[in-house]
Amino acid sequence: MRELTYKDALNEALFQVMKADERVFCIGEDIGVYGGAFGVTAGLIEEFGEERVVDTPISEAGIAGACVGSAVTGMRPVGEIQFMDFVTISMEQLVLQAAKIRFMFGGKATVPMVLRMPGGSGTGAAAQHSESLENWFVHVPGLKVVMPSSPYDAKGLLLAAIEDDNPVIFIEHKLLYKTKGHVPEEMYTVPLSDTKVVREGRDITVVATSIMVNRALEAAEQLAAEGIEVEIIDPRTLNPLDEEPIIRSVIKTGRALIVHEAVKTGGYGGELVSRIMESEAFDYLDAPIRRLAGLDIPIPYNRTLEYHTVPQIESIVSEVKRIVRGEV
Amino acid sequence: MSSAVNTFQDELARRGLSIEQAHAMLQTMMEIRAFEEMAEELFARGLVHGTMHLSIGQEASAVGLSAPLRPDDYLLNTHRGHGHCLAWGSDPKLMMAEFMGKETGYCRGRGGSMHIADVESNNLGANGIVAGGIPISVGVGLSIKLRKTDQVVTSIFGDGAANEGAFHESLNMASIWNLPVIYYCENNQYAMSMSVERAFNVEKISQRAAAYGIPGKTVDGNDLLAVRDVVAEAVDRARAGHGPTLIEALTYRYKGHSKSDRQLYRTRDEVKEWQSRDPILRFAAFLEIDSETRKAKQAEARQVIEDALTFATESPEPDVSTILEGVYA
Known part of the structure; x- marks a missing residue:
């Protein structure tokens, strides 16, 4: 059985979905040549160019807004927040815009965006780079909250999240990036809301x-x-x-x-x-x-x-x- | 408004506008005012559940802004957004129904005055959060760029929003990526009670454009054609792929911030002074419309809004059994 790390499973999912679906693009800080702070987006910019792998200034509200605005107008953005802690800067766009647009507009809009972010402690990064804030999002109707624990789920859930028509907060764990497990080569989804x-x-x-x-x-x-x-x-x-x-x-x-x-x-x-x-x-x-x-x-x-x-x-x-x- | 030597016909022709189009713009301004007056009246009579933010006095800003735009462009609106919706071509019936919380409203009564949207016509909604729409403009701009169309998006906000952090992040991103965004700041002199004199240490909000390396223009927001001209220039620039512009339209709301404003922060003389530059009267005078014709047009506008009210009144309330709908797709 083919084994991949959690990080490479996510990376493979992004490669495959960007090849398959023109509407998907990635946006975040240092996700281009640098490959993302934890390497999840490595190689994407070489394959898909800077138009679809968008390196941003340090602007987390802007990243979230870029996802909301492009999603509501037909794209499938996959944003990256470098550390989950920094999503505090994006909260207005996520909680008051992404989560509410569909309901507030009478069910007549969709916001198919994914915002990936690594949470968790264990790296010595201290209080502002180690938080687990998932419950902030669980408390907001309109958002979906996903936390994969294995490489297999990481790939399948990320592809399902990108396919989903709702804003999905996709929470990775820093210590899991290097863990290995079975990951099929082909594209597959792990359904959301499937315990x-x-x-x-x-x-x-x-x-x-x-x-x-x-x-x-x-x-x-x-x-x-x-x-x-x-x-x-x-x-x-x-x-x-x-x-x-x-x-x-x-x-x-x-x-x-x-x-x-x-x-x-x-x-x-x-x-x-x-x-x-x-x-x-x-x-x-x-x-x-x-x-x-x-x-x-x-x-x-x-x-x-x-x-x-x-x-x-x-x-x-x-x-x-x-x-x-x-x-x- | 027009220079002394040119006739209004010359002024219109110079812009490629027909007299009929000019009259239609005047009519839209009158409908906006009639809508707002009706909204205020309904509230006073206890017929409206929520709040509202009236744009009486700001009609030229709304109509002048939408004049150079195409139906396939995008609108990101503010909480004081009834006028912009009507100028965008929204149906006053569906707007009034939304205002009254009816199932037939644009948002099935779930959004109300502050959230009127019609995604089908690229009206991406009014926003209850000051500066809430500004970061979204970055995404819409990116989406246009990735889809390789020549659409533009107008991001409307007030003077208050220019002091939010989101303004800075977004204008910078739109600038570095040359996104086709028209940043349109309606400076109506007050962020609720905070005057621009107290909230800014720059003379013009448009000066902030320099910080992002984009053009910044300040315009008399009560002069319809002046607004139209400056927006047309920004639209041309955006469509040509040269990036965003920050426009500041100087205007004034005659009414308070919302339903509960006692207006202790400004004087009656100040309000009167702005009313002497009323955008509707100015444009009617410019078009050399006599007061009788003007009043007839106003009555016509009032009738459009009365019809909208009839539609809204006769429309059903949302059924409670549908309360959970629309949270998730």
């Missing part, structure tokens, strides 16, 4: 997002050695959420742990817990649903402090054990 059961297990449901899916998988291997079978679920699209597989899983296992990197307070975990509690799965719960999330602090620079700010494999292992053993 995936990544690993089957009978004892507890772990719903994880982005890199936490990978950490949960490693934790599950260790736990299996101790006889605890973990079912791992990756929503992949956070909004609109396909909640049915999660509820079905919790009915089966009777226990649930939510794991995400973003800070716990106001995070996506709260939404997932509520969805489970409001569903028929409530009657099947054998333990309180728990959340393992980032501490409610900015990401620190120091390596050790940074490591202890967000969930790691061993913290997932110990939290699962506590829940399964009835210690919480």
Whole structure:
């Protein structure tokens, strides 16, 4: 089976879709000759030229606006925000324009744009280059929010996001760029709003997002050695959420742990817990649903402090054990 | 308006305009004013749910701007945008229905006064966010460039928007990529209550064009033909691939910012002074239309708006069962 890194899977998706669809173009800071800060757009400018691989000044509101305006007039822009943190500068265009144009105009316009951005900590980039702000966007009707955790999903979800007629916030993870996995050569899509059961297990449901899916998988291997079978679920699209597989899983296992990197307070975990509690799965719960999330602090620079700010494999292992053993 | 030696016929002919076209422009200005007066009246009578921003006094700015544009060009409008819609050719019936929140309105009653849009006619919408449309103009400009057409996009905003960060990012991007954008700043002297004297340390907002290496022009926004001329020049430049222009049209809103403005920040004399340069009366005088004919035309305009109101009044409200529609495609 052919393996690619997460980064190269994204890169291949962009190459293929730009070849197949004239309406698609890329826009962002240093995405041309530089190839993007993390190399995702490498080689595109050589293939497609600077008209379709648009290097911008440092203007995040302008990048978002360029996506909105071109999308509403028939193009399929793929914007890049160099670090997810910088999307704070683009918020007006995303929240007040992209998300609302269709509804505000009576359902008579479409805004088929994708805005890619790497989130997450673990690179020593400190508080302004390491955030996980996905829930800001989850809270805005009209936006779709996608977080791929594997190279296969990265390619398939990016192609699905570009094909979609809605504005999609596409959140990559810096530490995942170098991870490898099976990626078919041909173009394929992974449907949006299609929650995936990544690993089957009978004892507890772990719903994880982005890199936490990978950490949960490693934790599950260790736990299996101790006889605890973990079912791992990756929503992949956070909004609109396909909640049915999660509820079905919790009915089966009777226990649930939510794991995400973003800070716990106001995070996506709260939404997932509520969805489970409001569903028929409530009657099947054998333990309180728990959340393992980032501490409610900015990401620190120091390596050790940074490591202890967000969930790691061993913290997932110990939290699962506590829940399964009835210690919480 | 016209030089002493030229007749108005000469002035029109010089611009390739017929007398009929000039009369039609005057008529549009009158319809704009009638629409705004009706909007104000409906609000006063408690018949309108939301807010509105009236453009009475700014009619020449709207009609002069749209005059040199083609139907396939794009419009990005401001919150004070009724006039620009009518000048663009929007149907007053569908506008009035939207204003009254009816299902038959341009946005099925979901947008209201601040969001009237008609994407089918390339009217990409009024915007409730000051400077909200300016970054979008960069995208529309890029889209035109990538599709290799000779369309242009007009990005309309007020003096207040020129002090938003988005203005700077967008004009720079449009300039470096030579995008076909007409940046049209309607300087009506106040950003809500903040006067341009207090908010700017430059004499003219158009001077800011120099910062982006693009032409900047200030024009009497109450002089229809002067507006038309400066826009026509910018449009020619944009269509030829030479990039954006920043136009500042000096004008004035006779009414307050929105429905709840007590206007404590300006004097009655100031308002009267601007009313003495009323754009409709000026253009009617320029066309040598006597007051009787003018009044007949105004009555005609009023009738168009009355008909729009009848349509809106008789139109159904949106059905609550459709409340979730239109969030996602």
